[in-house]
Amino acid sequence: SVPPDAISAVKIFAPYSIYKGKAALSADPLLPTFSKLESGDYRVERRGVIMLTFWPAIGERKYDWEKRQKFALSATEIGSLISLGSKDSCEFFHDPSMQSSNAGQVRKSLSIKPHADGSGYFISLSVANNIQKTNDRFIVPVTSAEFAVLRTAFTFALPHIMGWDQYTSQLPHRPNQS
Amino acid sequence: SVPPDAISAVKIFAPYSIYKGKAALSADPLLPTFSKLESGDYRVERRGVIMLTFWPAIGERKYDWEKRQKFALSATEIGSLISLGSKDSCEFFHDPSMQSSNAGQVRKSLSIKPHADGSGYFISLSVANNIQKTNDRFIVPVTSAEFAVLRTAFTFALPHIMGWDQYTSQLPHRPNQS
Amino acid sequence: SVPPDAISAVKIFAPYSIYKGKAALSADPLLPTFSKLESGDYRVERRGVIMLTFWPAIGERKYDWEKRQKFALSATEIGSLISLGSKDSCEFFHDPSMQSSNAGQVRKSLSIKPHADGSGYFISLSVANNIQKTNDRFIVPVTSAEFAVLRTAFTFALPHIMGWDQYTSQLPHRPNQS
Amino acid sequence: SVPPDAISAVKIFAPYSIYKGKAALSADPLLPTFSKLESGDYRVERRGVIMLTFWPAIGERKYDWEKRQKFALSATEIGSLISLGSKDSCEFFHDPSMQSSNAGQVRKSLSIKPHADGSGYFISLSVANNIQKTNDRFIVPVTSAEFAVLRTAFTFALPHIMGWDQYTSQLPHRPNQS
Numbered sequence: 001s002v003p004p005d006a007i008s009a010v011k012i013f014a015p016y017s018i019y020k021g022k023a024a025l026s027a028d029p030l031l032p033t034f035s036k037l038e039s040g041d042y043r044v045e046r047r048g049v050i051m052l053t054f055w056p057a058i059g060e061r062k063y064d065w066e067k068r069q070k071f072a073l074s075a076t077e078i079g080s081l082i083s084l085g086s087k088d089s090c091e092f093f094h095d096p097s098m099q100s101s102n103a104g105q106v107r108k109s110l111s112i113k114p115h116a117d118g119s120g121y122f123i124s125l126s127v128a129n130n131i132q133k134t135n136d137r138f139i140v141p142v143t144s145a146e147f148a149v150l151r152t153a154f155t156f157a158l159p160h161i162m163g164w165d166q167y168t169s170q171l172p173h174r175p176n177q178s
Numbered sequence: 179s180v181p182p183d184a185i186s187a188v189k190i191f192a193p194y195s196i197y198k199g200k201a202a203l204s205a206d207p208l209l210p211t212f213s214k215l216e217s218g219d220y221r222v223e224r225r226g227v228i229m230l231t232f233w234p235a236i237g238e239r240k241y242d243w244e245k246r247q248k249f250a251l252s253a254t255e256i257g258s259l260i261s262l263g264s265k266d267s268c269e270f271f272h273d274p275s276m277q278s279s280n281a282g283q284v285r286k287s288l289s290i291k292p293h294a295d296g297s298g299y300f301i302s303l304s305v306a307n308n309i310q311k312t313n314d315r316f317i318v319p320v321t322s323a324e325f326a327v328l329r330t331a332f333t334f335a336l337p338h339i340m341g342w343d344q345y346t347s348q349l350p351h352r353p354n355q356s
Numbered sequence: 357s358v359p360p361d362a363i364s365a366v367k368i369f370a371p372y373s374i375y376k377g378k379a380a381l382s383a384d385p386l387l388p389t390f391s392k393l394e395s396g397d398y399r400v401e402r403r404g405v406i407m408l409t410f411w412p413a414i415g416e417r418k419y420d421w422e423k424r425q426k427f428a429l430s431a432t433e434i435g436s437l438i439s440l441g442s443k444d445s446c447e448f449f450h451d452p453s454m455q456s457s458n459a460g461q462v463r464k465s466l467s468i469k470p471h472a473d474g475s476g477y478f479i480s481l482s483v484a485n486n487i488q489k490t491n492d493r494f495i496v497p498v499t500s501a502e503f504a505v506l507r508t509a510f511t512f513a514l515p516h517i518m519g520w521d522q523y524t525s526q527l528p529h530r531p532n533q534s
Numbered sequence: 535s536v537p538p539d540a541i542s543a544v545k546i547f548a549p550y551s552i553y554k555g556k557a558a559l560s561a562d563p564l565l566p567t568f569s570k571l572e573s574g575d576y577r578v579e580r581r582g583v584i585m586l587t588f589w590p591a592i593g594e595r596k597y598d599w600e601k602r603q604k605f606a607l608s609a610t611e612i613g614s615l616i617s618l619g620s621k622d623s624c625e626f627f628h629d630p631s632m633q634s635s636n637a638g639q640v641r642k643s644l645s646i647k648p649h650a651d652g653s654g655y656f657i658s659l660s661v662a663n664n665i666q667k668t669n670d671r672f673i674v675p676v677t678s679a680e681f682a683v684l685r686t687a688f689t690f691a692l693p694h695i696m697g698w699d700q701y702t703s704q705l706p707h708r709p710n711q712s
Contacts, residue, residue, distance in 0.1 A: 011219040014210070014341030016253065029345045032548070041545040042349050075550065080679035082686065090679075145258035145268075149336065152260065156337040158683065159690040160345065163548030167563045167694060171576050189397040192388070192519030194431065207523045220527050323436035323446075327514065330438065334515040338523065367575040370566070370697030372609065385701045398705050501614035505692065508616065512693040516701065 015053075016153060018146050023138040024063050025123060026053045027150060029157040030072070034166070048161035049073055050154060052110070054125045054138035069127045069136055071110045078158050081112065082151050084121075086144075089113040105130045120144045193231070194331060196324055201316040202241050203301060204231045205328060207335040208250070212344070226339035227251055228332060230288070232303045232316035247305045247314055249288045256336050259290065260329050262299075264322075267291040283308045298322045371409075372509060374502050379494040380419050381479060382409045383506060385513040386428070390522070404517035405429055406510060408466070410481045410494035425483045425492055427466045434514050437468065438507050440477075442500075445469040461486045476500045549587075550687060552680055557672040558597050559657060560587045561684060563691040564606070568700070582695035583607055584688060586644070588659045588672035603661045603670055605644045612692050615646065616685050618655075620678075623647040639664045654678045 015026040032048040055068040071094065073081065080090050091111040097103050107128045112121050120143040127136045142150070159165055195204040210226040233246035249272065251259065258268050269289040275281050285306045290299050298321040305314045320328070337343055373382040388404040411424035427450065429437065436446050447467040453459050463484045468477050476499040483492045498506070515521055551560040566582040589602035605628065607615065614624050625645040631637050641662045646655050654677040661670045676684070693699055 011217075012212075012341070012344045013219065013221040014212075014344060016340055016342075029342065031345055031348075034349050034546075034548075036350055039545075041547065043547040075683050076677075076679050079682035079686065083678060083682035143254075144261060145254050148257035148261035149253050149340075152257065152333055152336050153340060153342055155686055157342060157345070158686050162550055162683075162687060163546070164550075164563065164687055164691060165346065166349065166546045166548060167565055167691070168699065170565075171568050171700065172570055189395075190390075190519070190522045191397065191399040192390075192522060194518055207520065209523055209526075212527050214528055321432075322439060323432050326435035326439035327431050327518075330435065330511055330514050331518060331520055334520060335523070343524065344527065367573075368568075368697070368700045369575065369577040370568075370700060372696055372698075385698065387701055387704075390705050392706055499610075500617060501610050504613035504617035505609050505696075508613065508689055508692050509696060509698055512698060513701070521702065522705065 016149060018140060018142060019061070019063065020140050021057060023054055023056050023140050025138070025140040025142070027051070027153070029161060031160060032163045034163065042166070044163045047075065048163070050078055050157060050161065052123075052125070054140065056138060067136075069108075069125055069138065071108055071125055073110075075158060075162050078154050078161065082154050082158070084112065086118045087114050102131070115141070118144075121147055194327060196318055196320060197239070197241065198318050199235060201232055201234050201318050203316070203318040203320070205229070205331070207339060209338060210341045212341065220344070222341045225253065226341065228256055228335060228339065230301075230303070232318065234314075234316060245314070247286075247303055247316065249286055249303055251288075251332075253336060253340050256332050256339065260332050260336070262290065264296050265292050280309070293319070296322075299325055372505060374496060374498060375417070375419065376496050377413060379410055379412050379496050381494070381496040381498070383407070383509070385517060387516060388519045390519065398522070400519045403431065404519065406434055406513060406517065408479075408481070410496065412494060423492070425464075425481055425494065427464055427481055429466075431514060431518050434510050434517065438510050438514070440468065442474050443470050445477075458487070471497070474500075477503055550683060552674060552676060553595070553597065554674050555591060557588055557590050557674050559672070559674040559676070561585070561687070563695060565694060566697045568697065576700070578697045581609065582697065584612055584691060584695065586657075586659070588674065590672060601670070603642075603659055603672065605642055605659055607644075607688075609692060609696050612688050612695065616688050616692070618646065620652045621648050636665070649675070652678075655681055 013028070015028040017024060017026040027050055030049050030051050032044045033046045034042040035045040036042055049072040052071045052073060053068050054071075055063050055065050058064045071092075073092075077092050080092075084090060089112055091109060094108045094110075095103060096106050096108065109126045111124045113124070114121055120141060122139055123142050124137065124139045127134070129135070191206070193204040193206040195202060205228055208227050208229050210222045211224045212220040213223040214220055227250040230249045230251060231246050232249075233241050233243050236242045251270075255270050258270075262268060267290055269287060272286040272288075273281060274284050274286065287304045289302045291302075292299055298319060300317055301320050302315065302317045305312070307313070369384070371382040371384040373380060383406055386405050386407050388400045389402045390398040391401040392398055405428040408427045408429060409424050410427075411419050411421050414420045427448075429448070433448050436448075440446060445468055447465060450464040450466075451459060452462050452464065465482045467480045469480075470477055476497060478495055479498050480493065480495045483490070485491070547562070549560040549562040551558060561584055564583050564585050566578045567580045568576040569579040570576055583606040586605045586607060587602050588605075589597050589599050592598045607626075611626050614626075618624060623646055625643060628642040628644075629637060630640050630642065643660045645658045647658075648655055654675060656673055657676050658671065658673045661668070663669070
């Protein structure tokens with residue numbers, strides 16, 4: 001009774017969220033889409049990402065979801081993050097309007113920097129928007145334990161993000177009549 | 179003949195158990211529950227945990243299951259445990275009655291401490307119950323090999339605990355008639 | 357047309373095999389069995405193992421499968437193997453007749469010892485059979501690359517061996533009529 | 535309406551591709567095939583591989599797919615690659631015509647060498663073809679982040695390449711009539 005093409009429209013909400021003093025951070029995977037080729041085969045159409053969402057604290061244990069900003073980690077950026085040593089840092093720059101007439105108007109940068117004592121990282125997002133004349137910055141200190149959850153979950157998700165979970169060994173079937 | 183909503187009621191019992199001189203310890207995952215939204219989408223309702231159960235020895239190779247105490251590890255506590263170095267220790271505190279009128283009456287603490295020679299860990303649970311005037315303490319020495327099983331199984335289980343196994347790439351389907 | 361209980365009888369043969377000068381070694385997982393409880397739930401009945409099989413060379417690239425000997429690695433022994441440092445060794449002892457009248461008549465020992473230059477391990481099986489008055493010994497030198505395959509495959513298999521792959525998050529279903 | 539044996543013919547295209555100045559490199563898994571035995575069981579017939587494809591740059595951001603060369607990584611070669619330390623190198627030699635009358639006519643070698651500063655690897659393929667009198671060489675510098683993606687994706691794929699994903703615990707079913 002449910003049409004088959006409706007199935008893929010079901011969404012799952014299971015973000016991993018970290019609430020800290022000045023901002024909150026959540027992560028969830030966004031899977032790739034496939035297109036069906038004339039041959040009947042499937043090709044990845046849009047690569048998956050892990051979406052990071054930051055939103056600011058506006059009081060004790062109160063956060064303003066309306067002021068959220070997003071940053072979509074590619075497979076290679078996920079590779080960078082999951083192989084980060086305890087004293088390493090990394091930074092990624094995105095332009096959401098790249099290759100459009102608004103290129104350069106919005107600049108996002110995500111940085112991950114280790115705590116001085118090796119007990120975790122600061123994960124920060126800056127969003128400079130020249131059109132709206134806004135400049136947002138979020139900093140979320142993340143403990144080693146929280147980062148281990150991110151690393152483990154991202155390592156799990158990476159092959160799914162890439163679409164490699166669709167390569168699945170299949171046993172040979174015989175036609176029903178045989 | 180089995181109604182679809184009955185399927186999710188099936189339980190699996192496959193604990194990993196470690197029996198030692200003074201107590202036994204077992205671990206098994208408790209998965210999250212989802213609620214169905216009006217949009218037809220699904221949201222995690224109750225996060226999953228890994229449940230640790232301790233019960234005391236009462237003789238040679240005899241253990242008293244009636245005297246068991248439980249400790250539910252959250253995703254972040256699992257992250258702490260699976261990233262523990264061979265000389266690191268960690269400790270978690272739970273109040274099962276938190277945010278109720280009995281808050282503070284029962285205090286549970288789980289500690290993981292390395293053996294002096296790096297050959298494993300002591301995993302201990304203390305439960306102080308002010309209402310029943312009881313104080314239980316369990317210590318289970320765990321070898322490196324046993325801890326490697328816990329680490330591997332917890333790393334496997336963590337994305338399931340978080341509900342991330344529900345994000346699964348789907349190939350596009352065409353309606354049957356096309 | 358295939359009765360449902362026949363499905364679980366289908367066997368898969370996909371051993372990972374290492375052929376060396378004096379003997380060959382193969383590994384494949386043997387999954388746990390479950391029993392259905394009166395409640396409709398399932399409990400692990402027999403734990404899974406990873407089965408190692410050794411068989412001797414009897415000429416150039418010729419091996420005698422009839423002379424094979426087996427060693428079943430438990431979850432904890434797998435934990436020991438996958439956490440082995442490049443200079444560590446380990447040894448396991450099994451008595452296949454343990455707790456029977458033949459206890460002690462057959463003694464099996466598996467040892468894993470590092471190459472002096474850290475380039476891999478020697479994996480050896482000794483089987484001393486007092487009843488048949490036989491004493492078999494197999495040594496298979498395993499490169500770091502081959503050991504990495506064993507470690508990765510065993511890490512993948514371990515949660516399946518334990519039955520933890522059966523804990524799978526389930527979305528709530530509604531009865532069809534609702 | 536789709537015959538069951540047609541299902542296994544569906545192909546998935548989800549390569550991980552790295553485009554650099556002089557050449558591009560992509561990786562995707564090729565799963566094993568199984569044959570059905572008379573007993574109804576299944577045995578791996580042809581092992582899986584991870585297929586690496588190299589093709590040359592012929593201008594700025596332009597690449598010539600017609601000039602591609604392939605290299606099929608076996609399970610053991612994947613084991614070597616995923617356990618490579620940041621200062622290690624490895625090299626594999628393949629003869630695609632091995633054990634045929636053309637043996638030795640085409641020689642392929644894949645080498646992975648660390649950057650001097652530990653920031654990644656050079657992955658190179660040489661193909662010397664004595665019949666066509668050609669000699670192709672591709673070099674793709676790969677960052678640590680890109681290599682982490684390859685390592686994670688290959689670690690995920692390895693058990694599938696080996697066919698171990700087909701060993702899946704099964705709950706006991708009862709015949710429908712009981």
